[in-house]
Amino acid sequence: MADQLSLLLDSAALFPLPNGLSFSYGTSGFRSDGSVLGSTVHRAGIVAALRSLKTGSTVGLVITASHNPVCDNGVKIADPDGSMMDQSWEPFANALANAPDPNSLAQLVLQFAKDEEITLGAGQSAEVLLARDTRPTGETLLEAAKQGISSIIGAVAIDLGILTTPELHWMVRCWNNGTKATESDYFAQLSNSFRNLMELAPNENLNLDTVEKKLIVDGANGVGGSKLEEIKKNIIGLEIDVRNTGKEGEGLLNEGCGADFVQKEKFAPCGFSLSDLGIRCASLDGDADRLVFFCLIPNSNNKIELVDGDKILSLFAIFIQEQLSLLEELPARLGVVQTAYANGAATDYLRNLGLEVIFTPTGVKYLHEKALEYDIGLYFEANGHGTILFSKEFLSQLDSVNRELSSKLPGSKKQKAALRLVAVTQLINQAVGDALSGLLLVEAILHNKGWSFQKWCDLYQDLPSRQLKVKVADRTAILTADAETRVVKPAALQELIDTETAKYTHGRCFVRPSGTEDVVRIYAEAATQDSADSLANSVAQHVNHILGSDIKT
Ligand SMILES: CC(=O)N[C@H]1[C@@H](OP(=O)(O)O)O[C@H](CO)[C@@H](O)[C@@H]1O
Numbered sequence: 001m002a003d004q005l006s007l008l009l010d011s012a013a014l015f016p017l018p019n020g021l022s023f024s025y026g027t028s029g030f031r032s033d034g035s036v037l038g039s040t041v042h043r044a045g046i047v048a049a050l051r052s053l054k055t056g057s058t059v060g061l062v063i064t065a066s067h068n069p070v071c072d073n074g075v076k077i078a079d080p081d082g083s084m085m086d087q088s089w090e091p092f093a094n095a096l097a098n099a100p101d102p103n104s105l106a107q108l109v110l111q112f113a114k115d116e117e118i119t120l121g122a123g124q125s126a127e128v129l130l131a132r133d134t135r136p137t138g139e140t141l142l143e144a145a146k147q148g149i150s151s152i153i154g155a156v157a158i159d160l161g162i163l164t165t166p167e168l169h170w171m172v173r174c175w176n177n178g179t180k181a182t183e184s185d186y187f188a189q190l191s192n193s194f195r196n197l198m199e200l201a202p203n204e205n206l207n208l209d210t211v212e213k214k215l216i217v218d219g220a221n222g223v224g225g226s227k228l229e230e231i232k233k234n235i236i237g238l239e240i241d242v243r244n245t246g247k248e249g250e251g252l253l254n255e256g257c258g259a260d261f262v263q264k265e266k267f268a269p270c271g272f273s274l275s276d277l278g279i280r281c282a283s284l285d286g287d288a289d290r291l292v293f294f295c296l297i298p299n300s301n302n303k304i305e306l307v308d309g310d311k312i313l314s315l316f317a318i319f320i321q322e323q324l325s326l327l328e329e330l331p332a333r334l335g336v337v338q339t340a341y342a343n344g345a346a347t348d349y350l351r352n353l354g355l356e357v358i359f360t361p362t363g364v365k366y367l368h369e370k371a372l373e374y375d376i377g378l379y380f381e382a383n384g385h386g387t388i389l390f391s392k393e394f395l396s397q398l399d400s401v402n403r404e405l406s407s408k409l410p411g412s413k414k415q416k417a418a419l420r421l422v423a424v425t426q427l428i429n430q431a432v433g434d435a436l437s438g439l440l441l442v443e444a445i446l447h448n449k450g451w452s453f454q455k456w457c458d459l460y461q462d463l464p465s466r467q468l469k470v471k472v473a474d475r476t477a478i479l480t481a482d483a484e485t486r487v488v489k490p491a492a493l494q495e496l497i498d499t500e501t502a503k504y505t506h507g508r509c510f511v512r513p514s515g516t517e518d519v520v521r522i523y524a525e526a527a528t529q530d531s532a533d534s535l536a537n538s539v540a541q542h543v544n545h546i547l548g549s550d551i552k553t
């Protein structure tokens with residue numbers, strides 16, 4: 001123990017906490033300006049090593065700030081099954097990140113290890129897989145993570161280099177499952193399952209000219225574009241043109257491009273122009289865990305028709321529901337998980353399909369957790385982060401139904417439906433939302449259905465909406481309930497929101513403190529854009545009055 005203590009003290013002394021700053025493990029781990037994150041990432045390395053010791057399995061640590069500007073960075077930890085670190089460990093991660101000096105840090109670690117019954121320094125081994133995105137501060141921060149990990153006796157860091165966030169999560173999951181876990185395995189799994197699903201398209205939908213074979217992808221000048229260029233070498237039946245790959249001269253990470261920009265601004269990203277009219281386009285975020293689709297609108301100054309996470313979710317739900325309807329021998333409880341940011345039209349559409357739609361607070365860890373309760377759990381945030389989870393029991397039932405049909409009814413509609421579901425389970429990332437696997441699944445489904453982009457767009461018409469953010473003195477003064485749809489404190493605020501909302505047809509409005517920025521977010525929806533704008537503005541004024549602030553968009 002004495003060795004462990006001195007190792008921690010020496011290591012922590014190299015990464016002092018910056019003066020006057022505090023850090024919090026939010027919806028997506030720790031985030032801040034990349035230059036001040038040394039101590040935070042070092043300490044996240046310690047947390048990851050302890051998590052590995054506790055679980056007796058390999059965990060992951062990824063250095064990324066996703067869609068944030070290039071000067072930001074961040075760190076998050078992946079649990080052995082590839083999901084986000086269990087929330088019960090967040091208070092410890094927070095306490096450690098804010099420990100004022102090496103001594104208090106070491107004491108926190110020793111006390112936590114005792115409470116969690118983690119034995120330190122006695123021949124245990126721990127393993128942490130590391131990855132980072134393309135940010136310039138990533139390399140130094142990676143070193144900090146390595147030092148944090150090696151300050152726990154027996155812990156080993158394995159650097160996997162530059163990866164998308166979902167790749168790292170996928171690798172952690174496969175590593176622990178004992179299945180193939182390298183990047184080339186990931187590429188092969190995606191391209192093989194994509195090919196399988198494309199080949200299963202019903203004959204009547206083949207050779208339709210309605211489906212454009214070309215797709216242009218905005219890589220946000222992040223890590224996803226170059227990975228997609230690798231995957232596309234083995235893709236048949238789809239021509240992929242990747243732009244904003246982050247290569248020299250192509251622009252800055254997430255600046256004027258990427259899924260967050262496209263979804264929020266509803267403008268084409270840089271590098272796209274009217275010459276792309278009529279072609280289906282997609283946009284990834286900086287670490288390739290978010291995905292949206294779009295098409296340019298003619299004569300509109302680069303405005304776009306957007307297909308967001310809600311519509312991707314709807315497409316996936318329809319497709320799975322269709323296959324299941326052909327397989328009465330394969331009963332499955334299907335759950336669709338959304339947040340309050342889902343467009344009301346999307347929720348209505350999904351409920352009208354007879355699907356069970358459930359809401360959770362914002363943040364994929366909440367959606368993911370809920371989706372795990374179903375045989376097939378589909379979840380998406382409106383901003384394009386989501387995936388489909390299949391329970392172990394469902395996968396084994398699917399496997400036996402598939403075997404039976406292959407021997408008894410080969411080539412039948414039923415057998416093809418089962419094979420399609422198998423291909424979906426292999427194509428979609430089971431660990432976390434993955435823009436690259438999601439993109440290929442969308443393409444394969446459109447091909448199977450013989451649907452054009454427009455047909456997909458026209459599934460339902462989004463209700464006009466407006467998002468605003470307000471900087472307040474203390475955003476934690478707002479407490480919410482019912483999946484963040486209602487404010488419980490300050491109570492007067494909810495009364496004002498209700499009064500404003502009642503003035504508008506199809507009005508819906510909620511406010512919540514952001515988990516990633518120091519702001520309160522306001523979301524409003526109504527029958528017209530003007531009404532949505534005016535509802536959001538009037539509620540922002542109330543937030544302003546009650547909590548003291550200035551309004552930002
Ligand atoms: C309205 C919105 O888009 N919120 C985003 C944003 O969280 P906030 O807690 O709203 O700051 O970042 C999260 C992490 O990327 C993402 O999960 C979430 O959907």
Ligand SMILES: [Mg+2]
Pocket residue numbers: 066067285286287288289290
């Ligand atoms: Mg991201």
